[in-house]
Amino acid sequence: MRVYSRYFSIHFKSVMQYKTSFLLTTIGQFLVSFNVFLGIYFMFMRFNKVEGFTYSEVLLCFSIVLMSYSFAECFGRGFDTFSSIISNGEFDRIMVRPRGEILQVLGSKIEFTRIGRILQALVMFIYGISQSNVSWNFDKILTIIFMIVGGTVLFTGIFIIYAALCFFTIEGLEFMNIFTDGAREYGKYPISIYGKRVLQICTFIVPFALIQYYPLLFLIDRNRNRWNMFLPLVACIFIIPCYKLWKIGIKHYKSTGS
Amino acid sequence: MRKYISFFRLRFSTGLQYRSAALAGIVTQFIWGAMEILVFRAFYKADASAFPMELHALSSYIWMQQAFLALYMTWFLENEIFDSIKNGNISYELCRPINIYNMWFVRSVANRLSRAVLRCMPILIFASFLPAPFGLSLPKDLNSFLWFLITMLLGFLVVVAFCMLIYIVTFFTISPQGVRMVAVSMIELFAGSVIPLPFLPDGIRQVFELLPFASMQNVPLRIYSSDIAGKVIYTSAGLQLFWLITLILVGKMLTNKALKKVEIQGG
Numbered sequence: 001m002r003v004y005s006r007y008f009s010i011h012f013k014s015v016m017q018y019k020t021s022f023l024l025t026t027i028g029q030f031l032v033s034f035n036v037f038l039g040i041y042f043m044f045m046r047f048n049k050v051e052g053f054t055y056s057e058v059l060l061c062f063s064i065v066l067m068s069y070s071f072a073e074c075f076g077r078g079f080d081t082f083s084s085i086i087s088n089g090e091f092d093r094i095m096v097r098p099r100g101e102i103l104q105v106l107g108s109k110i111e112f113t114r115i116g117r118i119l120q121a122l123v124m125f126i127y128g129i130s131q132s133n134v135s136w137n138f139d140k141i142l143t144i145i146f147m148i149v150g151g152t153v154l155f156t157g158i159f160i161i162y163a164a165l166c167f168f169t170i171e172g173l174e175f176m177n178i179f180t181d182g183a184r185e186y187g188k189y190p191i192s193i194y195g196k197r198v199l200q201i202c203t204f205i206v207p208f209a210l211i212q213y214y215p216l217l218f219l220i221d222r223n224r225n226r227w228n229m230f231l232p233l234v235a236c237i238f239i240i241p242c243y244k245l246w247k248i249g250i251k252h253y254k255s256t257g258s
Numbered sequence: 259m260r261k262y263i264s265f266f267r268l269r270f271s272t273g274l275q276y277r278s279a280a281l282a283g284i285v286t287q288f289i290w291g292a293m294e295i296l297v298f299r300a301f302y303k304a305d306a307s308a309f310p311m312e313l314h315a316l317s318s319y320i321w322m323q324q325a326f327l328a329l330y331m332t333w334f335l336e337n338e339i340f341d342s343i344k345n346g347n348i349s350y351e352l353c354r355p356i357n358i359y360n361m362w363f364v365r366s367v368a369n370r371l372s373r374a375v376l377r378c379m380p381i382l383i384f385a386s387f388l389p390a391p392f393g394l395s396l397p398k399d400l401n402s403f404l405w406f407l408i409t410m411l412l413g414f415l416v417v418v419a420f421c422m423l424i425y426i427v428t429f430f431t432i433s434p435q436g437v438r439m440v441a442v443s444m445i446e447l448f449a450g451s452v453i454p455l456p457f458l459p460d461g462i463r464q465v466f467e468l469l470p471f472a473s474m475q476n477v478p479l480r481i482y483s484s485d486i487a488g489k490v491i492y493t494s495a496g497l498q499l500f501w502l503i504t505l506i507l508v509g510k511m512l513t514n515k516a517l518k519k520v521e522i523q524g525g
Contacts, residue, residue: 028439035447045459050304174282186293193300
């Protein structure tokens with residue numbers, strides 16, 4: 001943990017050397033996901049409800065997914081660019097150091113510009129809450145925190161898989177985008193609207209629904225079963241197979257030699 | 259002219275080399291398209307009367323969009339060009355007896371075309387086998403198919419002409435980051451790739467349809483799905499032609515201006 005906070009402060013200082021550039025990229029990041037919001041907004045100008053979800057409920061859902069994705073991206077960015085670490089031989093250096101590989105990869109890059117996205121998620125979140133008529137109590141606040149934590153862990157797990165596959169393929173794989181960018185993009189609507197089949201896949205194989213759909217039902221009082229509250233924590237188990245895959249990948253690792 | 263043609267062939271055949279990457283891309287785009295259609299199906303189920311297009315027309319729209327993504331995605335910009343401006347390699351290209359605008363234009367056309375050729379067929383074939391409202395259906399008649407081909411070409415050239423502007427602006431700003439990010443993300447919305455333009459509320463839609471971005475994928479895809487029919491076809495195609503010429507003229511003018519006082523970045 002101490003090492004990570006060192007990494008953190010180093011990255012922060014280096015970013016702060018270029019304040020204008022940092023500001024511009026942050027604004028850019030803000031705008032990039034803004035058109036997704038506009039897409040939702042325009043659709044709901046035409047339709048009142050989709051699968052029984054109202055505009056504000058969808059917005060709440062979107063903001064939570066966006067927020068957890070941006071957190072995961074902010075800290076797990078090292079895994080996202082992992083193919084370059086492998087192909088330029090940087091990973092050999094990482095392996096000879098007396099610290100965990102995961103920690104070093106995490107520390108290799110921390111993307112502060114993602115604050116733009118987190119900020120946007122926050123704005124949308126506040127807007128969604130003020131528009132919705134969720135009756136707040138302690139349980140529900142806890143649910144939201146669980147959702148964000150679970151989502152961050154889940155997305156980090158997917159980033160780890162993405163990186164672990166690079167051990168075998170050297171290159172990043174385009175189809176993994178479905179689980180990263182795709183999940184962010186399509187996580188804007190509660191998963192049930194994609195139909196039963198997709199909901200099943202997202203419950204049992206890649207547990208997106210556990211951090212999004214089920215706890216959301218609890219939030220908006222559609223399902224009062226308190227188990228839904230803890231499902232995001234169950235989703236965190238997903239990171240164990242990801243970690244295993246990563247370990248297998250390391251065993252399999254052959255240096256590219258450059 | 260001949261040098262541009264051979265340059266085109268060179269780029270085109272290089273682009274065709276990346277077959278395994280294309281396969282991964284096809285799978286991705288197929289799932290992407292399927293998810294997109296599922297979203298619209300849910301909205302259709304919620305309120306069919308508020309749906310501005312037929313569901314099967316929308317499905318065709320989305321499959322065509324996925325199949326020809328490489329032609330129309332504005333975010334598919336070439337890092338090589340940005341890098342050459344940034345690190346000064348552009349000086350070599352400026353020494354050659356060719357027009358740099360034309361060369362970059364040809365290069366972008368070739369790159370995009372080779373990508374699209376590799377990817378479109380499997381998606382089109384697969385999508386046409388899907389059950390009725392979700393699959394790809396044929397256009398209404400031969401006439402609209404012909405106009406689809408014409409406007410597809412025009413729209414494609416408008417995209418390239420617009421991307422040229424982004425490259426040229428980099429001459430003035432050096433770092434492409436900011437321009438690129440903001441321009442590209444807003445265009446996605448204007449061009450109708452976030453949601454098809456008919457879904458926009460009245461008032462906003464009419465304004466968007468006049469912008470150059472609507473002359474990109476919006477026109478051919480909607481002609482294919484018979485959402486645009488009759489006389490509107492001619493006005494849309496005319497508008498495309500107008501924007502194409504305007505964008506190329508502006509691009510050429512800006513290039514000349516940029517090249518007059520070009521500063522080569524050392525290194």
